[in-house]
Every structure is written in C-alpha cells, then in structure tokens.
Amino acid sequence: MKQYNTEIIAVGTELLLGQIxxxxxxxxxxxxxxxxxxTYYHTVVGDNLSRVEQIFNQAHQRSDIIIVTGGLGPTQDDLTREAFQQLSHMEITEHKPSMDxxxxFYNRQEKxxxxxxxxxxxxxxxxKVIPNTVGMAPGMIVTFESKTWIFLPGVPREMKQMTINTALPFISELMGEQMIIKSKVLRFMGIGESQLEHELQTLIQTQDNPxxxxxxxxxxxxxxxxxxxxxxEQAETLLNETKQNVLDKVGEYFYGMEHDSIQDTILSMLNKQNKYIGVAESLTGGMFADKLISASGASSACRGAIVCYDTSVKTNVLQVSTNTINSEGTVSSACALEMAANVCQVLDxxxxxxxxxxxxxxAVxxxxxxxxxxxxxxxxxKQKVEKFLFEGDRNTVRRRAMLKGFELLYHFIKV
Incomplete structure (x- = not known):
C-alpha cells in the first residue's frame, strides 16, 4: 500500500489572532x-492572498494530500480559491446546484x-464537488499534478459533514488497502513526566510499533x-502487550484509561466498596470537593464538604480539640488527622x-x-497523614495540595 504524506492547512486571520x-x-x-x-504538518495562515499562495506552494511540494479548511465564504477576504488558482491556473466556474x-435559502427566508x-x-x-448539506459553500476535491487537494469550509459542523460523507471515503479508496491506527491512553498520578520517561526509557527507545x-x-x-x-484486532493485540509492559514498570502510579479522570476513578472505587466520603478543607477552600463533585454521579459516594478556613469553624463545627490547636497548631499533622476523623462523624x-x-x-x-x-x-x-512543602504562588500551592489529596486518597482506598 502506498503511503501518502498528508497535511492540513487552516485559512483565517481569526485563528492567528487567537479569537477561535x-x-x-x-x-x-x-x-x-x-x-x-x-498527517505530517498543521499550518495556519491568515487571509492574505500572497501568504496563502506561498503556503499552498510549499504544501504542494512536500505532501500528497492537502486538506484546506476555511476561506470559501462570501466575503473579499475568503481567498482560498484565488490562491489555489494562482498555483494551478485552473478555471473557476459557478456550480449551478450550489447556487440554486x-x-x-434566501427565498425561503424571505430575504x-x-x-x-x-x-x-x-x-x-x-x-469533484462535495455537497454542503448543513451550510452554503460546497467543498471540492481537486487533482493537480498528481496531488490531491481537498477544500472544506471552516465552519466545524460543515467541515465534519463533508469529511465523513465524502472526503474520508475518497481517501480510503485512493489508498487501497487500509492500515488501521489505534491508540490507548494510560493515566498516571504521583510520578512526574521526567521520572516516568526515565523508568520507561528502554521501552521508549526500542519500541516503534506501538x-x-x-x-x-x-x-x-x-x-x-x-x-x-x-x-x-491486530492493533488491539499490540496495544495490550505494550500496555502490560508499561504497567510492569510503573503500574503503581496507574489509575485509569482514555478519558478517565481521577475523580471518576475514586468515586467508582467508593461505590464498589459501598462507602461515602466527607471532606474538610482549610487552605484549599473547597477546591477538592469542587473537583470531586464535578464528576457525574458524585452524590452516590460523597456526603459533602466543610470549608473550615477559620479556626473557630475547626473547633465549633468540626469539633477539633482546642488542646490540639493550642499545643500543635492548626497547621499540623494532629489537626489534619482530627479534621479527617471528625468530618466522618459530622457528615456520616x-x-x-x-x-x-x-x-x-x-508564614503561619x-x-x-x-x-x-x-x-x-x-x-x-485506618489513618494516614502526610506533610508536604509545595513551591509556587498561593493558588499553585492550593492546587498542588488538592491534586496530592486525590493521589493519597486513591492509594488509601485502593484494594
């Protein structure tokens, strides 16, 4: 099967300005x-005829399939056709079915x-004209000097409709025998990127598929x-074998796959164990509870949270001992343990x-x-308390504390 080098060009100044x-x-x-x-290249170019033409020339030299999105609209700054005409010298005509x-549309809108x-x-x-079933401008597939150019609108829903209905089947037929590319995402917590890469160095350096x-x-x-x-099936087998090789080395930090979030994973574990959690937050001010409750179905395992930022709330609401606060302080392992134990009682x-x-x-x-x-x-x-010294500004410290809490909780309830 021939391999095709593909690139994607997006035309639109609004992309360069960060507006979308x-x-x-x-x-x-x-x-x-x-x-x-x-896909070997992603390029974004503004609505400037000479620059679009320059990018098109570059793409034509290095790629076999060039997909262009945007620049097909009604205004003077929609220049995709004009730039490609400068390159190809192909004639442009009005497509009657699209014009009709x-x-x-305007007749029905009475405009x-x-x-x-x-x-x-x-x-x-x-x-080859690609009908636009959800918008105005049609797409096109053009063959020029043995290169395939696919022109699509920039509006996402129009672009997706044309890609699924026409562009992808065309590309599949063009390629003949089809190769499958599949991916798996493994999620880890409690290990940094550099350490993870170090642990998997041999696997990363020697593995080319996957x-x-x-x-x-x-x-x-x-x-x-x-x-x-x-x-x-063959791709799935390769992925599963490599996944196991990865987990053999760093499995203790693994918590989920694909789009799993740590809060989803923890809530699932709590549900399986038929347990509820309560949260007591001082410096994090509700960040942990907010993230936990952001997961769908959180009410099945989370009783609630108490933000006990002031010392009086720790003593009056959470019933933290005044002896503990006077002797150890509010920033202490003893206070943290009492807060964790007492919130269980307060929130059942x-x-x-x-x-x-x-x-x-x-300092405090x-x-x-x-x-x-x-x-x-x-x-x-069962109890656990740990002390950390996080670097960063105020919000960074709070966020890092919140994430570390999820990591510790995951290992605490992991069976």
Missing part, C-alpha cells in the same frame, strides 16, 4: 489516523440575497500508545479527607509558605 481555536485540524488528524493516514440551493453570496458557489472546473509517548497534563501524566496494523461518612496548611503570602504558626498537611481517616480505624 483550530479544532478542525485536531479533529481531522484524529479521523485520518483511524484510516491509517499520516443558496438562492432557495434579499447580496451578490457576494454568489462567490460561495464557485468551484474549479473538473473538481509507539510510547509520555505527555504531561494538568492533572498528572499520560502515556499514549499508538499502534499501526492491517486490522483492528466512612472516609474523611482533610487539608490544612499555609498557602501564603506569609512558624510554618513556611507551602507547608501542607493532608489527613485521611476511616471509621474502621
């Missing part, structure tokens, strides 16, 4: 990968159509495994987790900024 995100390229790459098509559809809307019905002579790629994210680290095979929970510490701007009770104590207690008598 280039989600089209991401979506297209995912769809192409499922068909075994390698546009006219019919007068401005003349510039005729621009949207223009296509290259000899092009490939192993560690990626840092806000809530931990993921590894993306990507396999290429002639069948879905099986497991309690607590957060207390110093987010800044200054002689403890430096970044000091955090996280306590976990269960009604069966």
């Amino acid at each position: 995100s280039n989600t089209n390229a991401q979506w297209l790459s995912e769809q192409l990968a499922a068909y075994g098509v390698n 559809k546009i006219i019919d 007068e159509m401005t003349l510039n809307n005729r621009r949207q019905a223009r296509v290259f002579v000899g092009a 490939t192993v790629a560690p990626l840092a994210q806000n809530d931990g680290v993921v590894i993306r495994l990507t396999a290429k095979a002639s069948s879905s 929970a099986d497991i309690g987790i607590s957060f207390t510490g110093v987010a800044g701007p200054g 009770e002689g403890q430096p900024v970044g000091t955090v104590f996280i306590g976990i207690s269960s009604t069966c008598g």
